[in-house]
Structures are given as C-alpha cells and as structure tokens.
Amino acid sequence: MKKEKTFLQKVREWPLLLPVVALFLVMAVNIIYDAANGNNPFTFFMITLQNTTGNGTILYGRIIDILNRGSEAAILAIGMTLVVSSSAGTDISVGSVMALAASVCCVMLAGFGETSVTELRMPLIFGVIGGILIACVCGMFNGFLVAYLKIQPMVATLILFSAARAIGFLVNNNMIVYVRNDTFGKIGGFTGIIPTPIIIALVCVVLTALILKKTALGTYIQSVGINPKASRIAGLSSVAIIFMTYVICGFFAGVAGIVKASRITSADPNNVGLYMEMDAILAVALGGNSLGGGKFNLTGSIIGAYTIQAITTTLYALGVSTDQAPVFKAIIVIMIVAIQAPPVQAYFRKRRAAKLALQQEVA
Amino acid sequence: MDKDVILTARGITMTFPGVKALQNVDLTLRKGEIHALMGENGAGKSTLIKCLTGINDFEAGEIRMDGIDGPVKNHSTRDAQNVGISTVYQEVNLCPNLSVAENLFIGREPLTALKTIDRASYNKRSQIIMDDLGIEVDVTQNLENYSLAIQQMVAIARAVDMDCKVLILDEPTSSLDDEEVEKLFKLMRDLKAKGVSILFVTHFLEQVYAVCDRITVLRNGTFVGEYPIAELPRVKLVAAMMGKDLDALEAIEKENADFDKAEVVIDAQGISHTGTVKPFDLKIHKGEVVGVGGLLGSGRSELARSIYGADRASTGTLKVKGEEVKIAQPIDAMNRGMGMLPDDRKAEGIIGDLSIRENIILAMQAKRGALKPIPMKEQEAIADKFIDLLSIKCPSREAKINQLSGGNQQKVILARWLATDADFLILDEPTRGIDVGTKSEIQKLIIDLAKQGKSIMFISSEISEMLRTCNRMVIMRDGEKVNELSGDLTQEGVMNAIAGGEK
Numbered sequence: 067m068k069k070e071k072t073f074l075q076k077v078r079e080w081p082l083l084l085p086v087v088a089l090f091l092v093m094a095v096n097i098i099y100d101a102a103n104g105n106n107p108f109t110f111f112m113i114t115l116q117n118t119t120g121n122g123t124i125l126y127g128r129i130i131d132i133l134n135r136g137s138e139a140a141i142l143a144i145g146m147t148l149v150v151s152s153s154a155g156t157d158i159s160v161g162s163v164m165a166l167a168a169s170v171c172c173v174m175l176a177g178f179g180e181t182s183v184t185e186l187r188m189p190l191i192f193g194v195i196g197g198i199l200i201a202c203v204c205g206m207f208n209g210f211l212v213a214y215l216k217i218q219p220m221v222a223t224l225i226l227f228s229a230a231r232a233i234g235f236l237v238n239n240n241m242i243v244y245v246r247n248d249t250f251g252k253i254g255g256f257t258g259i260i261p262t263p264i265i266i267a268l269v270c271v272v273l274t275a276l277i278l279k280k281t282a283l284g285t286y287i288q289s290v291g292i293n294p295k296a297s298r299i300a301g302l303s304s305v306a307i308i309f310m311t312y313v314i315c316g317f318f319a320g321v322a323g324i325v326k327a328s329r330i331t332s333a334d335p336n337n338v339g340l341y342m343e344m345d346a347i348l349a350v351a352l353g354g355n356s357l358g359g360g361k362f363n364l365t366g367s368i369i370g371a372y373t374i375q376a377i378t379t380t381l382y383a384l385g386v387s388t389d390q391a392p393v394f395k396a397i398i399v400i401m402i403v404a405i406q407a408p409p410v411q412a413y414f415r416k417r418r419a420a421k422l423a424l425q426q427e428v429a
Numbered sequence: 430m431d432k433d434v435i436l437t438a439r440g441i442t443m444t445f446p447g448v449k450a451l452q453n454v455d456l457t458l459r460k461g462e463i464h465a466l467m468g469e470n471g472a473g474k475s476t477l478i479k480c481l482t483g484i485n486d487f488e489a490g491e492i493r494m495d496g497i498d499g500p501v502k503n504h505s506t507r508d509a510q511n512v513g514i515s516t517v518y519q520e521v522n523l524c525p526n527l528s529v530a531e532n533l534f535i536g537r538e539p540l541t542a543l544k545t546i547d548r549a550s551y552n553k554r555s556q557i558i559m560d561d562l563g564i565e566v567d568v569t570q571n572l573e574n575y576s577l578a579i580q581q582m583v584a585i586a587r588a589v590d591m592d593c594k595v596l597i598l599d600e601p602t603s604s605l606d607d608e609e610v611e612k613l614f615k616l617m618r619d620l621k622a623k624g625v626s627i628l629f630v631t632h633f634l635e636q637v638y639a640v641c642d643r644i645t646v647l648r649n650g651t652f653v654g655e656y657p658i659a660e661l662p663r664v665k666l667v668a669a670m671m672g673k674d675l676d677a678l679e680a681i682e683k684e685n686a687d688f689d690k691a692e693v694v695i696d697a698q699g700i701s702h703t704g705t706v707k708p709f710d711l712k713i714h715k716g717e718v719v720g721v722g723g724l725l726g727s728g729r730s731e732l733a734r735s736i737y738g739a740d741r742a743s744t745g746t747l748k749v750k751g752e753e754v755k756i757a758q759p760i761d762a763m764n765r766g767m768g769m770l771p772d773d774r775k776a777e778g779i780i781g782d783l784s785i786r787e788n789i790i791l792a793m794q795a796k797r798g799a800l801k802p803i804p805m806k807e808q809e810a811i812a813d814k815f816i817d818l819l820s821i822k823c824p825s826r827e828a829k830i831n832q833l834s835g836g837n838q839q840k841v842i843l844a845r846w847l848a849t850d851a852d853f854l855i856l857d858e859p860t861r862g863i864d865v866g867t868k869s870e871i872q873k874l875i876i877d878l879a880k881q882g883k884s885i886m887f888i889s890s891e892i893s894e895m896l897r898t899c900n901r902m903v904i905m906r907d908g909e910k911v912n913e914l915s916g917d918l919t920q921e922g923v924m925n926a927i928a929g930g931e932k
Contacts, residue, residue: 282794282802285787288780295777299739299769300845301760301795361782 154359155219164339205316254329
C-alpha cells in the first residue's frame with residue numbers, strides 16, 4: 067500500500083531543503099546579532115530609499131547589498147552548474163576569463179595603450195560584445211580540450227586559469243585600464259533605484275531557465291552527465307553537449323567580468339574575478355548539486371551563490387575585518403557542506419529509522 | 430592429498446551483494462599440467478582466480494597446497510606468492526618505463542654490502558633467467574621497447590623466478606597475434622616440463638586443445654565438471670559451458686516464411702571493426718528475425734555494434750533499404766530507422782538518475798533534436814503507454830530507473846526503442862539476468878514485432894531462445910562470421926557450428 071506522504075516527508079525530500087536552510091541560518095545569525103546589540107532585530111531585512119550624491123535615490127539595505135554583490139557569483143554559478151552536470155568536472159578558469167573579458171571590453175572602449183579615459187571610443191555595446199566573445203572563445207578552448215581531447219576538466223581549464231589573466235595584461239599593454247564613464251559605469255551601478263547587476267543576474271537566470279524549459283537541453287546535459295556511453299547509444303552526441311556547456315560557462319564568465327569591470331570602473335587583470343572560480347564551484351556544491359555530475363538544480367546553485375555573499379556581508383556587519391573574514395567564512399562553509407555530506411545524511415537517516423523502530427516497538 | 434596434486438580447492442563459495450558468484454566450486458591442479466578453466470563470461474572464472482590469489486575473501490570451502498599443512502587462506506597477492514601462486518593477467522602489470530631486469534626484480538632487488546641495489550648482479554641474473562626460458566631479450570632495455578607478447582613473458586618469468594608452483598594465466602592470449610601465441614605456448618610447455626602447474630583461462634577453444642591436459646568447466650558460478658582433454662570434444666565443451674537445459678517456457682509460434690523475396694532492409698558488405706570483427710557480409714530482410722550465435726567474446730556484439738555505429742566500422746559499405754549510408758555514430762543509424770539495445774544494461778542502457786519517463790523518451794527526443802522538445806503531456810502519454818504495453822512494474826513513471834529490477838529496466842530500454850518506431854532493432858542479450866516470465870514476454874514481443882514488419886537482430890547466449898524466435902542464424906567465432914544457418918534450426922546444428930573445427 068502506498069501511503070500519502072506527510073507534509074514533513076515532502077519537506078524532507080525537497081531538493082532545495084538544505085540550501086534554503088543554510089541561507090536561513092545565515093539570516094538568523096544576523097537577527098540574533100542585531101537583537102543582542104539592541105538594534106531592531108530585523109535590520110537585515112530592511113530596505114530603504116536613500117539619497118546619494120552620485121547615484122541619486124537608490125534602494126538601500128543589507129539584502130539589496132547581498133543581491134547586488136552576489137550577482138557575479140550567481141551569474142558564474144549558472145555556467146558552472148551546467149559544466150559540472152555534463153562533464154563531472156569544474157571549470158576553474160572562470161575567474162581568469164572574467165579578467166580577460168574585462169580587459170578586452172575596457173581596452174576596446176578606451177583604445178589600446180590608454181590608461182584612463184572618460185569618453186568611450188566606440189558605442190558601449192561593441193565593448194560588451196567583444197568581452198563576451200573573447201570569453202566564449204575561452205569556453206570553446208576549454209570545451210575542445212575536455213570534450214574532444216578528453217582531458218580532465220581540472221587540467222584542461224588549468225591552462226586558461228593561469229594564462230587568461232596574463233593575456234589580459236597583454237591586451238591592457240601591462241597596465242590597469244580605467245574607464246571612468248557614466249554609460250559604462252551603469253552596468254555595475256544603478257538603473258533607476260535598482261542596482262543594475264541584480265537586473266543582469268536576474269535576466270541571465272531567467273533566460274537560462276527559459277532555454278532549459280523550452281528545449282530538451284536540460285535532459286540532454288543531465289543524461290550525458292549521468293551516463294555518456296548510454297547517451298551516445300541513445301543518439302546524443304556527448305562530445306557536442308559537453309563542448310556546449312563549456313561555451314555557455316565561458317559566456318557567463320564574460321558577462322560577470324564586464325559587470326565587475328564596470329563596478330570598479332577599470333580592468334585590473336590582477337584583481338577582477340580573483341578566486342571567483344572557487345565561489346562559483348562552492349555555490350554549485352552548496353546548492354545541493356553533486357560535483358560528480360548528472361542531475362542538477364539551477365535554483366540551488368543560485369541560492370548557494372547568494373548564501374556565500376550573505377555570509378560575507380554578515381561577517382562585515384558583525385565587524386569582522388576583511389582580512390580575517392575568510393576564516394569565519396571557511397568555518398560556516400565547512401558546516402554547511404558537512405551537513406549535506408552523504409555519511410552525515412546516512413547517519414541522520416539511520417537515527418530516524420532507529421527512532422521509528424523504537425516507536426513501533428513501544429506501540 | 431594425492432602425491433601428484435599441487436593444489437586443491439574444495440567447495441569454494443563466494444557471494445557478492447545479491448549474487449552468488451561461486452557456489453561449491455572444486456578445482457584440482459596436478460603437478461606439471463596445463464589446466465584450462467573454461468566458462469562463459471560471468472561463469473565465475475575470475476572470481477575463482479581471485480579467491481586463489483587472495484583478492485577475494487571467500488565464505489566457505491578450503492584451499493590446500495602440497496607441502497603445506499592445513500588449509501591455505503591468502504589475504505593478499507603477496508600471501509599467494511609466498512605459498513607459490515602467481516598470476517599473470519591479460520593486461521601486463523609491469524612498469525613499461527623500467528628495464529626488463531628492473532621489472533624482474535622490482536620489490537626484491539639484490540643488494541650490495543652497502544645496502545644499495547646491486548645492478549651488475551641483477552642484470553647478469555636476469556639475463557640468465559631469460560636465456561634459461563629461451564626468451565630473447567636484452568634485459569637492460571626498457572620493457573616498453575618489446576612487444577606485448579614479450580612483456581607477458583617477462584611477467585611470467587618474474588612469476589616463475591619467484592619460485593611459483595602454480596602459475597595462473599588469465600586470458601594471456603587475447604591481445605597476441607598467432608605467432609606470439611605460439612611463442613607463449615612454447616614457454617608454457619617448457620614450464621610444464623619443469624614441473625610448474627599452469628591454470629590457463631582463455632575463451633579461444635582452439636588454444637585449449639593446443640596446450641591443455643585437462644579442463645575444468647564452470648557455469649553460472651557452479652562447478653560443471655573436470656575432464657581430461659581427450660574425453661571432452663569441442664561440442665561437449667560448448668554444451669558444458671552453455672548448459673543445455675531448455676527453459677520451461679510456453680511454446681512460441683514464429684513465422685516461418687520465405688524471406689528471400691522480401692525487401693532487404695540491411696545489406697552489409699565487408700564491414701569490419703579493427704581488432705574485434707573481421708569483414709563480414711550480411712543481409713536482413715523485412716520482417717525477419719536474425720539470430721547471432723557464438724560464445725561470448727566471439728565478436729557477436731561487435732558485429733551488431735559496427736552496423737549500428739556504436740563502434741565505427743573500419744571497412745565496408747552499408748545499404749539501408751537499398752540506399753548506401755555513412756554511419757559515423759549511433760544518431761546516424763537512428764535516423765535511418767535503427768535502434769540498439771546494448772548488452773550491458775548498466776553501462777550503456779539506463780541513465781540511472783533519470784526517471785522512467787525520461788529514459789523512455791530519450792532516444793525519440795534525440796532524434797527530434799534539442800530544439801523540438803516533446804511536450805510534457807505527450808511524454809507522459811508515451812511513458813504511460815509503454816509502461817502499460819510492456820507491463821513495466823514501477824511505483825510511478827517519475828520514479829528513477831535505478832529503483833527498478835533488472836527485468837523492468839530492460840523493458841524501459843526496449844520501450845525507448847519502440848517509441849522511436851525503428852524498422853530495424855538490434856537486441857543484444859535482451860533477456861540476460863531476467864526472470865523466466867519476463868524472458869518469454871520479451872521473446873513474444875520480438876515475434877510480434879517481426880509480424881508487424883520490423884526486422885530484428887537478436888543476440889543471445891541461450892541457443893534455445895534463439896531457436897524459438899529466429900528465422901536465420903549467423904554464427905560467429907573469434908571475430909569472424911563462420912556460418913549462416915537457416916531452415917530447420919536445431920540445437921545440435923547450432924552448437925556444432927559454434928564449436929567448429931570438429932572433424
């Protein structure tokens with residue numbers, strides 16, 4: 067006999083349960099801290115309108131800050147999720163590719179050899195397309211190595227991980243290129259009262275979700291990730307599908323790179339996207355996705371990305387200095403990842419089963 | 430223990446989760462004999478060897494060796510080597526970038542007074558060992574400079590020099606050519622003359638009759654018997670390996686029409702796949718069921734795979750309904766109306782973490798392309814239709830396919846191909862590991878499909894089920910299509926053809 071699942075069971079089997087719980091935990095820390103310090107315990111959730119000198123009236127609040135600063139990681143996490151799903155490996159070059167895309171975009175807008183400009187040499191859109199295109203080319207290169215030459219993803223993407231930043235410096239003529247222009251600044255700034263990166267991230271997520279929903283790509287990618295041999299016999303081209311996910315990953319690295327460049331009004335190959343590949347991979351893992359490929363959950367990865375940013379923002383709000391924050395971040399991440407680890411999950415399952423058996427025995 | 434017996438294994442039993450891999454298996458090795466261990470894939474040969482060499486921990490039974498009091502229980506290959514059992518596998522487990530001499534003495538290098546490695550001495554000793562065995566090599570050269578056969582002999586020399594009394598050779602000839610095999614046989618005979626007992630595992634029947642003295646046959650993890658070579662002609666050996674017991678299945682009526690005039694659906698000419706299938710010609714007509722028989726490893730799966738493009742054909746031309754086609758990968762074959770159910774369901778059939786519905790529509794979706802997704806309503810209808818038609822037992826169509834039993838998984842994969850409405854279906858071992866009831870259902874389905882005008886290539890290890898369903902049979906041996914039987918197919922005739930070489 068099949069019994070109707072109780073609400074509790076349904077919640078337990080909800081794939082996003084842990085990522086969401088993790089996010090709530092971070093929020094709870096904020097509430098407790100604020101309450102303990104005599105502030106309004108819901109400071110964390112407060113969104114207000116503030117007047118600033120540069121940007122006029124804008125939305126302000128901790129949540130807005132998290133959504134804004136978490137944009138790049140969220141955008142990267144989309145591509146990373148697909149790469150992990152199809153190839154059971156990670157693309158560690160995304161941070162460097164961000165830097166390269168930023169450089170190409172800024173140099174196109176500023177002109178080669180310029181270090182600081184306020185006027186754009188060409189319409190903004192050309193620079194943006196240029197940056198994204200070079201990132202796509204990087205994605206193709208990675209995809210070629212992984213899908214066609216069957217090189218392990220970590221090794222294949224290690225090449226651009228180290229090289230892309232250096233290429234960025236070549237493009238920049240070995241300098242940091244500043245583009246202090248309002249049109250360019252809008253990408254990382256504000257559109258009306260809303261931070262533009264939030265809008266860009268939203269568009270990226272919605273667009274990807276739509277494509278996955280309206281085509282069979284989602285099934286293709288997961289199928290190839292779970293069993294490439296069987297997928298091939300069933301008529302899927304594993305090679306083409308894996309290649310494609312790396313190109314998509316490159317594309318989003320390009321978008322994230324340009325957002326970052328605009329945010330800091332410059333292309334600094336040393337700093338744009340530094341360690342971002344780690345945040346992107348972590349976002350995928352926090353989202354409850356297996357890094358062993360196969361089934362993926364895009365929403366989970368996005369929640370994961372914002373959770374990471376929420377942790378960072380919370381630590382700053384708690385007054386932890388920028389240099390020490392990674393320590394606490396690491397502790398929190400270890401806890402979240404450990405809760406999701408199979409042995410820990412198995413332990414909880416076993417305890418539940420034991421409790422159930424005990425109850426039945428008593429009855 | 431008899432005086433001339435070196436090793437006995439009695440009542441060896443070993444289970445893997447859910448599978449009885451070995452059940453009460455006996456083995457007796459005499460001094461200075463070459464003993465063949467025969468059986469189809471999955472019969473338990475490797476498992477038994479691993480029990481002897483200490484890789485597997487068997488549950489019941491005991492192993493005794495000459496000169497050792499009490500039962501021997503090896504816990505590692507090192508233990509096994511210490512009591513005198515050495516193994517040489519199909520893939521040479523040596524270091525190609527070290528010299529022959531280094532390989533011979535790896536882990537047991539002779540030392541000088543200063544506890545450094547005594548290179549001069551071990552090069553000299555190595556050369557003596559190799560000369561002694563009649564293997565012509567320069568021991569200072571790197572192993573990778575020599576052919577696979579020589580590498581294998583070096584592995585054997587290493588085992589012999591470690592004072593082994595029992596040498597286990599696991600499929601040593603599968604990657605050697607005829608001349609190299611001959612060299613290996615000479616070495617085996619020399620070792621036999623020196624009193625070494627050899628347990629020889631191979632799937633080449635000819636080779637068994639060329640060098641062996643005795644044969645032990647296993648089937649489905651059980652001991653079938655031990656026979657002197659003279660008392661077990663090929664046909665009997667094949668019968669012992671396959672088991673002749675007919676399944677108690679309901680009678681199935683097959684269409685016995687004359688297919689020569691029917692439309693030719695598949696016309697393969699000179700198709701081959703380097704290393705596995707020698708060039709073959711094959712015509713398959715509309716509505717015909719063609720069986721492919723032969724021992725496992727005879728190239729019968731590979732024949733099908735080279736038609737379907739699962740392994741890209743190296744030579745030959747393929748005509749589908751009279752039109753010449755180029756097939757580089759499975760999707761090309763699918764677009765020509767083919768479908769293939771592979772023999773290894775786990776590795777090449779199911780997409781484990783996806784739902785039954787997704788597994789069923791996968792091939793159909795692949796044919797339509799990513800941009801034309803099958804609407805969810807339609808997917809559900811298709812899935813429900815086949816779950817009903819093939820009576821697939823499952824909690825719901827959204828359940829993951831790995832939660833199903835083997836037979837139901839197989840039905841899902843069948844449904845995948847039926848959903849594509851393929852004209853030509855290759856079914857490679859569709860009934861393996863499936864209970865008797867489901868088996869007969871699948872056999873009936875095959876005949877029904879043929880009646881609907883589909884052409885089917887049916888590959889199976891069970892001759893009886895092919896006799897029941899096939900109109901014609903192709904016989905494979907050692908990668909070669911050696912015979913084609915039609916008309917009245919009999920068990921006797923098919924087994925004779927599979928064994929071959931019987932005079």
